[in-house]
Amino acid sequence: MAFLFNIFMRTVSAKTDNYLVWVSAIMFASYYFSDLFHDLSSGTEIYFTWFIYDLLTLLVVLFPLLFKRRLNLILKPASIYIFIGLIVNAILFLAMFIDMNLLGNREPWLLWSIYSFTVNAVDYAMIITLIVGRDWLGLIRLARYAYSRALKSEVKHEARTEQCAHIVLHA
Missing domain, CATH: 1.20.5 (Single alpha-helices involved in coiled-coils or other helix-helix interfaces)
Incomplete structure (x- = not known):
């Protein structure tokens, strides 16, 4: 949704920030492919796959910042929200993978509740951030x-x- 909104706003020239369009496109592709290609029978290993997807997404989103001056990019608050969101989600995915696969926990406990709430809240916050493009919190x-x-x-x-x-x- 955020990607389509940013493309529309860029098309009608209401927004001139190409970097947010880039970030929203990368976020769209990452979430689309991580859901499309995961095997439903993969079980708890999916948390590690999502961890890798978030790390790769973070690297791809950060890559243009290496050429910030050449591309005339300005680091905006929305970008920082996305970085923080991807890092928080990646940490939680890794924690769930370790808890379930390495430690063998099968009973829900506090980490699982924190994971469930935080991952969803962070995902919604990133969507809102890509749409409004500001430091809304x-x-x-x-x-x-x-x-x-x-x-x-x-x-x-x-x-x-x-x-x-x-x-x-x-x-």
Whole structure:
């Protein structure tokens, strides 16, 4: 849906960001092929397949950023949401694979509930992000705020340290 929306918006020139069209096309292809080619009888190994698909999707989405200057790409908040979403999903797929195949767990427990909720929530968040193309949850603003607060705190700490050193030297 997000891919079709981005293609439509690009066609009518409402959006000029080719990178979001690229990302939505890659996401569409990844989800389409991961669902199309998995064998329903593969059982719990599917989690590892989905893990690999998410890693490959992440690499393909990140690849144009290597040529960011040449392609005139600007890293937008929507891209960061997609990166985070793919990483979270990949970690959860790997955790489920390890839990079921390597550890042999067959009874549902907390990880399974976290997996079920989070993977679906992250997938919907990525779809919404590809459609709106903004920092709609405010996560980027929150991260920038926290980073600036940490920098200010570090500067204050350095100033206090210098004052203490000055007092000690003159005492």
